[in-house]
């Protein structure tokens with residue numbers, strides 16, 4: 001890859017799935033469209049983009065275990081630009097795993113954190129709603145035939161929903177990302193828990209793989225161990241890949257959820273999540289178009305906070321022309337945000353009424 005100037009790079013491998021991560025300072029990529037989709041040699045595919053402010057990343061999916069033999073930048077010379085060189089060689093799993101444990105992986109493997117939520121006054125009892133626009137940075141999510149990216153569509157929608165909710169004055173609103181930064185799934189969950197969110201809404205847009213027919217409309221998902229149907233299972237698997245796509249090492253994630261302790265809280269949280277999901281579907285019915293089966297469940301990682309009611313909304317299908325047209329239109333975005341704001345009012349209604357009674 002040619003570079004406009006010499007930069008520092010760091011390359012290392014990750015397992016399961018086999019990947020090579022190349023970290024760079026923040027750069028502006030100017031590469032031909034779809035260049036990373038072609039399989040060549042040991043590299044099945046690659047993607048690139050922002051991983052955090054000040055840092056860019058290239059992630060190569062490899063066809064098997066590989067060794068990073070060299071990763072360096074050649075000086076610009078004799079009219080030739082500076083050039084990033086990464087040499088990979090096939091290896092076997094045993095020696096691959098051995099190198100992994102020996103390697104001193106840079107801290108950059110950690111994900112960026114969501115921005116701080118707005119400061120809270122001591123007497124502010126308003127519930128905190130966390131809006132979670134999916135994907136970001138190097139993880140672009142679904143891509144429409146015409147080039148629109150899920151990460152952009154859902155960020156725009158989340159921002160509209162946020163200002164709508166802020167205007168009511170009834171809630172505090174925080175977002176897991178407010179720009180094109182990649183945030184790991186676990187960071188999103190951690191953020192909503194540590195800030196004591198009363199509701200977590202993850203916002204996505206689905207896409208069907210080519211040749212797998214057409215589908216349309218919005219779907220609201222809750223967490224379940226067993227997916228409600230095969231399509232929900234397919235979707236959860238795709239959405240759960242975000243961390244792997246961005247080159248985050250899942251094996252170093254601390255497993256801090258002692259499941260038994262949370263069992264009770266979890267059951268109550270589940271009830272509330274379902275309640276909100278049903279209310280949301282009821283409201284969306286009159287404004288957005290809904291999927292023929294608009295209420296589903298599957299094992300989404302981003303919905304696993306045991307103590308925060310959480311839903312994931314797929315606004316529609318990036319792969320369906322009519323859905324995409326709606327999702328990028330101001331009218332539809334505002335109508336749909338309005339419907340969700342109504343659902344949120346209904347969900348918190350009793351609680352807000354109680355709060356007011358208490359204040360009198």
Ligand SMILES: [Zn+2]
Pocket residue numbers: 134135141142150204205206239
């Ligand atoms: Zn998504």
